[in-house]
Amino acid sequence: MAKLNLLWSKAVVRLSEPKLKSLFSELKLHDKLEITYKHEKVGGKDKDGLKEAELRNKLTQIMKNYNLLDQADAVDDPSKYQAHKAMNVASDKYINKSIFRDKKLNKLWEKAEHAGFTAEELDTLKEEFLHHQNKIDQYYSLLHDVKNGPNEDAHENSIDENLDRFNEIDRAEESSKTKDYIDKANLIRDQSKDIKEGFDKLVVLTAKGPSSKDFVEPKVQGLWRIALDSNxxxxxxxxxxxxxxxxxxxxxKLRHLQADTALNEEKYRIHKKAVGSKPVEESFIKDQIKKHTRKVEKIHLDIESRILERHGGEL
Incomplete structure (x- = not known):
């Protein structure tokens, strides 16, 4: 939107590259929220203006976070929107591909951004991700207190690469353990478990996106979606x-065999007409197809029954 383009034009001459990347990501998300609101307003929603006020507060908070509050009046003045380069022509260097410090969390967020969520759903999901990043930060802070901290690059690594470090605490000599030391060691252990469970929850939430696709085969993807909604x-x-x-x-593999048979159907027909019998190759492949079909059906029924048992319903 025009007001975001204006804000961006002011930011590019004032902020550092890392902050610009972060701001670009937030403004793109806010732009989606504004577009969604515009459609809702046309449809007669938000008659009391609460949603509009919420969006205004969000943008004000963004400006505050990046020391751009002095642009608030300009952002609210449509006459100043013109002649500013649109954000969508910004260089790729401003697209923030590292919103979160934990690389595993960041990779999952990239998947979430392409999972088909609405702007509001993505905004809500981002809050969950930020909450999880805070848990990771607290974990490292506590680890630092107990063990003089991880190395300077610790935040650049995935949490999974560091969670096992707290086990070294248990190997310290008993005489060196104070009550505070032991309490913190136990807290680290609890937090590491909480972080793993929290990340698993985010994986499931991300996989529920309308466009999220973990499997190529529709039948398999269908089973996976039911499983995600089960207990x-x-x-x-x-x-x-x-x-x-x-x-x-x-x-x-079964699909490949079936396609191969279909492609060679004419060749088999000509052979049968010429010699009066089916070619050995055709009989072999069709036997293989029958064999694989039975196996696939058995596997499908087994997995489907176990999923439905936990889902409490039927397909």
């Missing part, structure tokens, strides 16, 4: 996903 634990979902990957591989 499986994170570990059970992870195990089930591995099963579905193997199932999909078998299904794709």
């Amino acid at each position: 499986f634990t994170a570990d059970e979902l992870e195990s089930l996903k591995v099963e579905l990957i193997h199932y999909e591989n078998r299904l794709l």
Whole structure:
């Protein structure tokens, strides 16, 4: 929107590259929220203006976070919107690909951005991600207190690469452990478990996006979506996903055999007409198709029944 273009034009001459990347990401998300609101307003919603006020407060907070509050009056004045380069022509260097310090969390967020969520849903999901990043920060802060902290590059690594470090605390000599030391060690252990469970929750939330696709085969993707809405634990979902990957591989192999047979159908017909019998190759492939079809159907029914049992419903 024009007012965001104006704000961006002011920011590019004042902020550092890292801050510009962060601001660009926030303004793009806010732009989506503004567009959604515009459609809702045309439809007769937000007659009391509460949604509009909420969006205004969000933008004000963004300006405050980046020391751009002095541009508030200009942003509210439509006469000043013209002659400012649009944000969407900004160089790729401003697209923030590292919103979160934890690289694993950042990679998941990239997936979430392309999962088909609405702007409001994505905004809500981002709050969940930020909350999780705060947990990671608290974990490292506590770890620093107990062990003089991780190295300077710790935040650049995924949390999974560091969670096991607290185990070294238990190997310290008993005589060196104070009550405070032991309490913090136990807290680190609890926080590491909480971080893992929190990340697993974000994985499930991201996978529920309308455009999220973990599997190529629609039948397999359908089973996975039902599983996500069932009462499986994170570990059970992870195990089930591995099963579905193997199932999909078998299904794709079956599709390949069926396609190969269809492509060679004319060749088989000519051979049969010439010699009066089916070619050995045709009989072999069709036997393979029957064999794989039975296996695939059995696997599908097994996985489907286990998913529906936990889902409490039917397909």
